[in-house]
Amino acid sequence: WALSRIDEVDIQGGWKVGDPVPYAALAKTFSLVEATTKRIEKASYLTTFLLLVIQRSAGGDTKSLLQSVYLCINRLCPDYAGIELGIGESLLVKAIAESTGRSLGVIKADLKKEGDLGLVAKNSKNSQKTLFKPKPLTVPYVFSSLREIAMSTGHSSQAKKVSIITKLLAACQDLEAKYIVRSLEGKLRIGNAERSVLLAVAHAAVLHEKEASGKKWNKEKLAARLEEAANIVKSVYSELPSYDLVIPALLEDGLDGLKDRCKLTPGVPLKPMLAKPTKAIGEVLDRFEGKRFTCEYKYDGERAQVHRLKDGTVGVFSRNSEDMSKKYPDLVEQLPRCIKNGTSSFVLDAEAVAIDTKDGKLMPFQELSRRKRKDVKVEDIQVRVCLFAFDLLYLNGEPLLHKTLLERRELLREHFQAVSGEFDFAKSSDGETTDEIQSFLEESVKDGCEGLMVKMLETDASYYEPSRRSVNWLKLKKDYLAGVGDSLDLVVVGGYYGKGKRTNVYGAFLLACYDADSEEYQTICKIGTGFSEEMLQSHYETLKPLEITKVRGDVKVGGAKPDVWFEPQVVWEVLTADLSLSPIYTAAQGLVEDRGISLRFPRFIRVRDDKSADDATGPEQIAEMYERQSLAQTKGSKKKGGG
Numbered sequence: 001w002a003l004s005r006i007d008e009v010d011i012q013g014g015w016k017v018g019d020p021v022p023y024a025a026l027a028k029t030f031s032l033v034e035a036t037t038k039r040i041e042k043a044s045y046l047t048t049f050l051l052l053v054i055q056r057s058a059g060g061d062t063k064s065l066l067q068s069v070y071l072c073i074n075r076l077c078p079d080y081a082g083i084e085l086g087i088g089e090s091l092l093v094k095a096i097a098e099s100t101g102r103s104l105g106v107i108k109a110d111l112k113k114e115g116d117l118g119l120v121a122k123n124s125k126n127s128q129k130t131l132f133k134p135k136p137l138t139v140p141y142v143f144s145s146l147r148e149i150a151m152s153t154g155h156s157s158q159a160k161k162v163s164i165i166t167k168l169l170a171a172c173q174d175l176e177a178k179y180i181v182r183s184l185e186g187k188l189r190i191g192n193a194e195r196s197v198l199l200a201v202a203h204a205a206v207l208h209e210k211e212a213s214g215k216k217w218n219k220e221k222l223a224a225r226l227e228e229a230a231n232i233v234k235s236v237y238s239e240l241p242s243y244d245l246v247i248p249a250l251l252e253d254g255l256d257g258l259k260d261r262c263k264l265t266p267g268v269p270l271k272p273m274l275a276k277p278t279k280a281i282g283e284v285l286d287r288f289e290g291k292r293f294t295c296e297y298k299y300d301g302e303r304a305q306v307h308r309l310k311d312g313t314v315g316v317f318s319r320n321s322e323d324m325s326k327k328y329p330d331l332v333e334q335l336p337r338c339i340k341n342g343t344s345s346f347v348l349d350a351e352a353v354a355i356d357t358k359d360g361k362l363m364p365f366q367e368l369s370r371r372k373r374k375d376v377k378v379e380d381i382q383v384r385v386c387l388f389a390f391d392l393l394y395l396n397g398e399p400l401l402h403k404t405l406l407e408r409r410e411l412l413r414e415h416f417q418a419v420s421g422e423f424d425f426a427k428s429s430d431g432e433t434t435d436e437i438q439s440f441l442e443e444s445v446k447d448g449c450e451g452l453m454v455k456m457l458e459t460d461a462s463y464y465e466p467s468r469r470s471v472n473w474l475k476l477k478k479d480y481l482a483g484v485g486d487s488l489d490l491v492v493v494g495g496y497y498g499k500g501k502r503t504n505v506y507g508a509f510l511l512a513c514y515d516a517d518s519e520e521y522q523t524i525c526k527i528g529t530g531f532s533e534e535m536l537q538s539h540y541e542t543l544k545p546l547e548i549t550k551v552r553g554d555v556k557v558g559g560a561k562p563d564v565w566f567e568p569q570v571v572w573e574v575l576t577a578d579l580s581l582s583p584i585y586t587a588a589q590g591l592v593e594d595r596g597i598s599l600r601f602p603r604f605i606r607v608r609d610d611k612s613a614d615d616a617t618g619p620e621q622i623a624e625m626y627e628r629q630s631l632a633q634t635k636g637s638k639k640k641g642g643g
């Protein structure tokens with residue numbers, strides 16, 4: 001099916017083997033993907049485009065595919081390298097004005113009407129009369145310009161950015177300005193999740209393999225190979241999430257060589273394994289019935305994936321794969337003391353927790369969040385941190401993901417040692433009865449933890465599953481036992497002006513969840529209680545610079561009417577008394593009913609600096625929570641009725 005799309009995606013005559021990839025072909029692909037809501041069609045356009053890139057790259061060229069993939073997911077490098085786009089509205093408005101000769105006022109008025117700066121840029125370009133056709137844009141040129149913009153910092157960086165953007169826009173034709181501007185904003189908004197791009201890479205590789213074989217493949221053979229390729233690429237990327245390494249390996253060693261060449265490597269953080277929430281000990285026992293499991297303290301700190309390379313270099317990475325080595329120089333310094341002889345390279349999965357140096361007691365996350373985030377000097381550190389290791393993913397040259405947790409835990413304890421106040425193993429208990437779990441849960445809370453993590457210990461069900469929220473890890477938090485279960489991580493998309501004493505700040509906020517499939521934010525509730533004056537002031541300071549003229553096109557608003565809209569960036573953790581169906585909000589619309597789901601009596605818990613807007617809770621999780629709550633209510637009323 002992908003091959004039948006070639007005429008639509010290709011630009012006729014202007015793209016020969018060995019040419020740099022024309023940006024026009026990518027922009028065309030984006031517009032085709034954007035124009036359809038059908039997943040299969042989206043996938044086939046992307047696959048076709050990537051296949052063309054592979055076929056028209058000259059021998060040995062791996063950059064064309066690499067840069068094309070990066071532009072499709074709107075990134076410029078692996079996450080941990082920290083080079084990001086996300087240029088503010090005012091700078092873009094200025095650049096559009098400069099490159100098209102229109103006034104700032106006219107552009108702002110257009111933006112108010114359209115709500116999409118990409119579209120405004122495209123329309124501004126189209127209304128401009130030009131004498132000469134500019135030289136066509138290429139993927140390498142656009143990619144290197146975007147990188148240059150993202151990497152320019154310091155004094156004169158604003159002017160430099162405007163100048164590069166102006167140059168880019170001046171060379172745009174047809175649709176190109178729309179997608180260049182959206183890329184610069186940080187969101188393509190074509191309804192194209194990263195995993196679809198990964199799948200398209202795998203499928204394009206298969207189609208190329210098929211063409212290159214010169215033989216006819218029957219339908220069954222093709223279908224089986226497509227599925228196999230998707231599994232290979234997904235699993236390789238989850239172990240080694242770096243396109244810089246995976247794409248060249250795919251082109252050079254082919255699909256079958258990929259697994260041997262691309263394995264978990266210290267220095268490249270993997271996306272951590274996550275847990276499913278459970279509401280009661282009974283539920284844990286139901287799920288793990290008859291299997292060996294362990295309960296560990298769920299520490300209330302910040303996830304830290306600690307990497308040590310063979311040459312002794314240490315890297316500390318966040319839950320989001322951000323490099324935190326500059327935030328935790330003390331952890332880096334402490335590390336050698338907890339390594340036993342014979343331990344060289346490794347990857348630890350751990351939680352960094354603030355501790356009171358006087359009595360060694362654990363302190364809550366709020367303490368930890370008082371630490372500076374960048375360029376911390378060890379001598380200035382006030383809040384001390386102890387690392388609690390709960391998993392070992394790599395040791396002395398060997399990935400351990402496919403060993404059981406029991407084996408990984410043994411290796412962890414063999415190769416590391418506790419150092420008071422600096423390093424310890426997550427406290428665990430392998431007790432299996434409700435009473436044992438209950439008393440361990442109480443003990444964990446008494447010691448300042450959030451509750452327990454319950455994990456499978458044996459068989460392949462206990463292998464480490466990168467980037468998955470797995471049923472083989474369950475979390476049992478003290479808060480759940482009373483409420484609806486897990487807290488939610490929601491994006492602040494709008495604000496309501498305060499009243500009375502609160503007129504200089506926002507008094508309430510509109511929150512949204514994030515649907516990674518459709519790349520859209522879905523509104524879920526208004527939150528306005530539980531904030532101190534101080535908190536409101538601090539939220540105001542963070543959110544004011546994110547105010548935008550009109551709601552962004554990727555926010556599914558429903559009936560909500562905040563006074564101002566924000567760039568969706570800030571994530572808050574929120575608890576709720578329960579969930580209800582709502583005619584106003586759009587979260588999880590269509591999953592349970594036509595109506596959306598909203599939170600009743602939402603309560604602000606904390607800012608989640610370690611999560612980006614894309615990591616916010618998704619609609620499936622919300623629908624699952626709603627259904628679980630309904631189920632519990634039915635069960636409850638049956639019990640009351642003597643059932």
Ligand code: ATP
Pocket residue numbers: 272273274275276296297298299300301302303304319351390426453475
């Ligand atoms: P939460 O808001 O509960 O931290 P999350 O989405 O960040 O949720 P979950 O998988 O739901 O992640 O919960 C696991 C988190 O708990 C880990 O990311 C880690 O930071 C923390 N944690 C603390 N102790 C442990 C432990 N013993 N094992 C695994 N994770 C732990």
